[in-house]
Each structure stands twice: as structure tokens, then as C-alpha cells.
Amino acid sequence: MTNEVVIVGAGPVGLFLACELTLAGVRPVVLDRLPERSGEQKANGLVGQVLRLLDHRGLHRALSGAAGAPRPVPRFVFGAFPLELHRLDGNPLHALPIPQHRIEAVLEEHALALGVTVLRRCEVTGFTQDRDGVTVDLHGPDGAGQLRTRYLVGADGGRSTVRKRAGIGFPGVTSPDPVSRIAHVLPPEGLRTTDDGKLLLPGCPTPFGPWTHTRTEHGVFVISPFGPDAAMIATMEWGGPPVDGAGPLTLDELRASIRRVTGADLPLAPARTAGPFTPRRTVGHNTRLAERYREGRVLLVGDAAHVHAATGGPGLNLGLQDAANLGWKLAAELRGWAPPGLLDSYQDERRPVGERVFMHSQAQTALMAPGPGITALRALVGELIAHPDNLARIAALMAGSDVRYDTDCPHPLAGGFAPELTLDTPTGSTRLAELTHSGRPLLLDLTGGALGLADRAAGWKDRVDVLAADCPQAPPPAGALLLRPDGYVAWACAPGEADRAGLDRALRGWFGEPRI
Template identity: 40%
Template sequence: MQIPDTPLYDVIIAGAGPVGLFLACELRMTGCSVLILEKAQHPHSPLKSLPFGLRGLSVPTIESFDRRGLLEPLKARAASREKPASHWMQQQRRAGGHFAGIQFFHDQIDATQWPYRLPGPIGSVAADMESIEAVLAIRAETLGAEIRRGWSVEAFSQSIDRVTVDTAGETVHGRWLVGCDGGRSSVRKAAGIGFAGTDPEFTGYSVQVELADAALLQPGRHYTPSGMYTYAAPGTIAMVDFDGGAAHRSELKREHVKAVLRRISGIDLTVTALQLATTWTDRACQATNYRAGRVLLAGDAAHIHSPLGGQGLNLGLGDAVNLGWKLAATIRGEAPAGLLDSYSTERHPVGAQILDWSRAQVGLMRPGRSSRALEAIVRDLIDTRDGATYFAARVWGVSLRYDLGGGHPLVGRSAPDFELADGTRLSELLRTGKGLLLDFGAQPSFQALASRWRGRIDYVASEIRDRLGLIALLVRPDGIVAWASEQAADTEEASRTAARWFGGPNAG
């Protein structure tokens, strides 16, 4: 393959998965030129389709998609896909999620414990990976991102003002390089960024099989003296075998899968056909830093863990929405000192917390009496109203808060989706990719403040249906509240906050 010319792109992204595509959308929305290099020739994979490709989107992900006008297209596309019958859906009560297979339910959750969330649907939206990638790819290309499939980052070098990337025998140039190329990231390795964590304790299997005696298996998740398995009729099975990860990435044949299934389930089952199979582990590692010079990491390139609870995709998409506006502001020369470094400062603790959440579930799943005793205690806790609310807040991402300083408890949290007097929602106001100063009192001083950052901050003055006691708030482009006030405060604090996140004010 030949590239006709080698322009200097603002950003080269390695990896056209959901994280790389979402990051490309964020960058193109602000006018940055983007080249995505994807190793795979084609985006299609049976593991991205149902049933294995099914993913639950957390509240922060749902909000991010809604704020960019992507949620409805995704829901429409996902709704057109035939979903497999799941044992979770056969229950009378509506499951809200689980911790190591221990379910919590919507009717147990006390949303009044989240005082800065407006009433409305809270939970997750389910979509298959193929639909998620397709919607993001369409948006990225519509915005003008260039996607080259069959291209991988083989090596790169960086100078004071650019990164030179060798790929498929050609060389491309960018001001920045972002590795969104998975857990075995070549970008991370070439950048010399450490990847520290814990080794695997088990091999996980996701298989689709034909069984001669499927009636012997009960649907649902089951702990056994040898491990754990989950069964959904007629032949979708997930298994966890505590073998230290020995069988991960090995060639999976029918006899091997049958042997593992028999050992884990304790049932003399016959696998007549192996239709689809993949393995995974609970290895949990995190990049020591998300940046090395002009190279940044996001998604699985920055952190890996077991897929228990479906946190990985959401964690990576959170990286993309946090990084996008900061990198764009840096490219435009508008970023205040330290803005780009705040990406790692904010997202690294979030990743570390998710890794520990994953490790805690593994501890509960280990075979043995101690783990079963601990499981019984957690079941009792999760069956209480406070317990279910705590687990929902963690699993759904409602508890996410960055340490941004500031006295108001809403600072660092996702902005409530306020409804203006004309019916416009806050999420719609964020579709420009700019910051937002929302003034509930139409105070001239706030309008004057916003005008000093015109082009970077939009100003909206309106009555609000439920203002939660607030009179004004400043929201970052990623939807995070940077400043909030419950009284007619002077504008000095708001001005300092605007300068912290949006750089110096416009001249004049």
C-alpha cells in the first residue's frame, strides 16, 4: 500500500476500537486533523456480535453519548439486533447488575442517596460491540477522521514538535500519538511506559456449544468446588477455571472445552460441537503513567482487568471523553499549564479503582470455604437497601467524582441533565464540544465573564425546572462540573476556575 503524501496530522490514533473512534470524534468536533491506524483489515468479528459482544453502558458512558448526539443512533441500531435470551431476563425482578455474580435489583436502590442526580432513568443501556463501533465509526468519518485498516504502528520516534510513525513500510507524521491499541499495546511498549499489576489466577472461557444433554445444566451462574460457570440456553457458557491463566490463548478444541466444562460443573456433559470459543483472564495491570512526551495512552492500552461486571469498555470510553477536549485545547494553543497532564492525574485513580473492584470479585469467586463464607456475607449486604445502592453507584458509575478542589459537592461530578424552560436539556447544550456557563439567574456579571472566553465557553441564561438549589455552574466540555454556586456569588472564583480549565481570557 502507498500513501500518496505524508501530511502532518494533529493526532495519530493507534486502534479503531470504540475508544480510538470516540477519541477521534472528540478531536474532529473541534477541528483537529486525525488519522486512525487499525491493525485489523476488517472491523467485523464474531466476538463483537451477540451473544459475546453484548456490553452494558454505564451512566457516564450513556451521558457522554447523549451529550454528543450518539445515544439515540446507538439505541436504534442495537434495538435492530436480535438479543439472545439471557437468564438475567427470565427473572420477575429487574436486575440492575452484579458483583461477582451476586445480583442487585432496581427495586432495592435508593436514588435519593444521590442528591445531585435528577430523577429519570438510571442504569445501563445494552448494546453489542459491533453496533457501538459502527455508530462511532460513522460519526468519526462523517466528521472527517481518516481510518486506515490493515495498518499497525510498528515503531515511532518523537521530537520536540512531532511524532514520526512507521507503519506498513510507510512513514506518517503527527503532532501527537495516542495508543488505543489494546492490552498488548505496541505504542505503550515502544514508549517505554511501565505496565504494573497482578498476574492471573484463572482462565476464563466464553464458548458457544451444542450439548447432547443440555437439560442437565441449570441456567444462571453457579459456584462449584472447582470454579464457576454461567449457562444460558441453548449453549452459551462462561466458565472460570482457577489454573493461573495457563490455558489462555491456547488453541481451543472441543475435547478441551468438554473436559473443562465437566470439571467445573461436576456434570458428565457431552459437547457435540464447538461453534465459537475465546479465553480471557483476570490479569490486572495499569500503565504507570498515561503520557510519555507526545505519546498518550487510553483504553486497554492503559489498563487491563477481567471483564467481570463489564467495566472495561466504559473505563476506556471515559478516558476518551476526558482526553479529547484537553488534547484539542493543547493543539489549538489554548490550554492552560498542566491541562494535558490532568488527563493522567484524573483518569489514573479511576483506572486503579476499577482494577481493585475486579480483583475483589476474583477474591469472592475463588473455590474454597473462605470464599463461600465471604460470598454469604456480601449477599446479605447487597440484599439491603443501603448495600444495593452502594453497589449500584459503583457498578453504574454514579459515584464517579474527580478531585478538582472547590467547596461545592457537585464539583468534579457529572453535571445534572437540567431541563431549561424551553425544554432544552443540558446534554443538548454540550454538543458543541465547548464548556458551558449555565446561569439560572440571568446575572449580567456572568454574561460578561463568559464573553471573555467566547469561542471556548458557551453562555446560557434560563429558568430551570429543577435547579437543585443552584444559581450557576460552569461545566467542562466533558460534562464535568468545574464550579457551582448556590448563591449570588461574585465572579472572581468562577473566573479563576475558567482560567484554570480554559486558559487565559480573550484579549479585550
């Protein structure tokens, strides 16, 4: 038996890719070497455009516990600079604090509900590919075996076996600094709160904002109380004493780091309540980007294609949108309607986004380092960020809302993620995100059908949904939108300007030839 797609790695990215493929009519198999979901604390939340993407799949409520659209956060941090995002009109940055194990649980539940097969205790040991598919060697519960698949996708993390076996280079930068330490502890005795909500440590004159990075001349300090029984404390240090990265982090080691970074000597004890921040140390950072995202019938997604510093939380924003971009294109290839070059456009579109995360994660780490030169640079950058235009650019960079894919459509919405809209449809008022749960392309006439586009798209009815609705927003942002399954606008036109020739080009260019 030949499987259509085998995905290696049942983390958030691999699971989400499996869901996207299933929605598009492909039944993938997911392999993972672990016997069950890992409880290891990795990502601490979701940041950026990915929350709007998950809203488009109906998953935001399950993750957040809240109905309605994701809400922008009023404040965030960039390179230990506080970003006062509430000052912006149209703040684009969304964030949701949620531990990665909870994200994986929601995505696995969604995948299983869709009928995705997840095989655990299956470790890929190698593979060979030919013109028709890939033969995957694995070791499972019953010993050595093989699977045959038309495509193999590596979603198996920064040390990806799939990437290595495919011979894809992973160039980048590895640094021994900074050393990061984090733990869930009892709030220190003598902790005080200032009138403006900042925290004062006993014996330290520097106030620290909760849930933000505060740079000192000796490193970075983070403290965030979780009530009277727990607090999260973290440090980052450059050029500190030698570290034995193999041993577990102790509270005495964290206490010594706090003393070096802040000058405060804090007694530390384990928190009285359970929390996600088990003592953890990370030595240095690794910033690497795969030379290519595809080698024949083998593709990379998520951390298998890129690793970077966690500052600002860009990892899942990048990886889950990789999966959304790849899923429908790979399904189109398997279903036989993909136009030429569609699958290759996965790398063309997503690798430049990886390069931008590569850039800004390194820049943020550099801005937090100690030293008088960095202090002077921070003074300048602080002045620049204070300007609303620059603040808006940083917010868009962190959110990924500045991503624009190439289209030949001149409308300002074309190439970007779909706007947040409330629409009047024949069945009642609804948000645009609620119309995209199926993961199918959508041609949306915002004039209630006055543009007469349904007949124009009739040849694609097997793969493109068509809906006429009224947009009460004045003025409406467009007369019509053609949305790709990943939420990006493939084509748009102004009200009263149907541009049927442009729509025809977009339908053929993204969704293949019509079937009459």
C-alpha cells in the first residue's frame, strides 16, 4: 500500500499540516518516535498572525476559551523594549499565553476527529526516493519496517532526521551566549509593587515590569507573579561563568544568576502551585535556515526548516503558517489540479519569511546584550520606536502581518492575509473567519452578488466555494475577494470594478484549469 503523505513529527506543526491535508481530501499518516505527547515545556504561547489563521479553522476558541475574534494585545516586548501597542490605530499584534502541551492536545484532538492516523513509537531511520515516491525505513513497536508514500514531510524539529537524510544543508549561526535560566518559584519575600504596576526586588533600585524583559548592564531579568503562590523568574546572561549544560538547573544556580544580573539576593523556593516553568537552562542560541525546503518528494516544515532564538515567540507563528501554506498546495499536486509551479511556490513564499524571522530574532538578542555600545544603540532604537510609524512597523514585523505574497493583482489587499470582516449572508450575520473552517478556497462577492462573479467561477466549483454577502463596513475594503485556503488574498477588486479577466487569471494561476 502506498500512502499519499507521511509526516514525521507529531508536534503542533506536524499535526496541523495533517489537519490541513485532510481538509483538502488527502489522508496523511503521522509518525512520531515518542510513545505519547511530550509534556516538556517549550513554547509558552502563540504570537502573531497565526492566531487569526487558527481562528479561520475554528480552533481559536478551543485554545483560548473565548468566543469571537482574537484580540490584539495592548503591550508586548521587542529586544527588551516595551511596545505600547495600545497607542496604535489598527494594532496588528495578537498573543495568547498557552503552554505548548495544551496546543498539541487541541491539535491532536482536532486531527483525530478528522480521521488522521497518528502512529507513535515509530522512529524514521532512513528513506530512499524515486520518481514515483519515497520508501521510508522505520523502527516501530514490532521492530524494523517500511512505509511507501508519494511524499514525505519532515516536521521533526531542529535536529530533523528527514532534513539530514535528504542532504539539505542547514547553515546559520551558533553562539555560546546568552545562557537563559527559567523556573516556576515562590514569589520572593519583600517583593513590592510601584504605583505604575512595576515590581521592586528587595535590595535592588531598578523597577521591573511584569511579563516583560528588563535589560541591566549585566543581562536580562524577567519576573511575572501568578498570585501569592507562584511566580515565573528568568534570566539571560552573556559571558558568565562556565556552565555545565548537562546537569539540571537548580534554584541555587538561578539565584546566583539573579544576583549577577540585578544585584539582588533573592531567596528562592519551589512554587506551591503546579506550573509550566519547570527549572530549565538553555545555553546559547542556534539560528539556522535550511538551504531549501524541498528535495524531490521530500519537504520540510517548521523547525526542521528553521531554528532561531525564542525571543518574541515567533516559532509557532512561522511553523504553523508553513503548514497552512504547504498543505493545500501538496493536496492540489496529489489531486491533479495544481497549476505548474504551485508546489515549488511553498519554498518561494515561506523561505523569505523564515529569513525575516532569522533577522529580527538575532537583532533582538543583540539589543539585549550588555555593554556600553549596546546601551548607546538602545538609546537610539528607543527614540525610533517611540514614533508611532516605527512602532507600527515593529508590531507588523512581530505579528507577521507585513507578509505579502507576489500576485499580479494591483489591489492593496492582494497578497496579504484576509481582513477581519463581519458580513451579512443569506443565513445571517457572520465573521469572515467563520466561513473558512472547511479550508477550501473561497470567492467572496461583498456586493451581495451584484458583481455577478458566480458564473465566472463555475468551472472551479469542484475546488472553489463561491458566496455572495453584503459588507456593512463603510466603505467596504473591496468588491470581491478570492481567498486561498491559507487565508491569503489571491485576488481582489474594488466595488463596482469586477475585473473578470484578473479573476480568471488568479483562478487559473492558483487553482489550475477549469473543469467544465
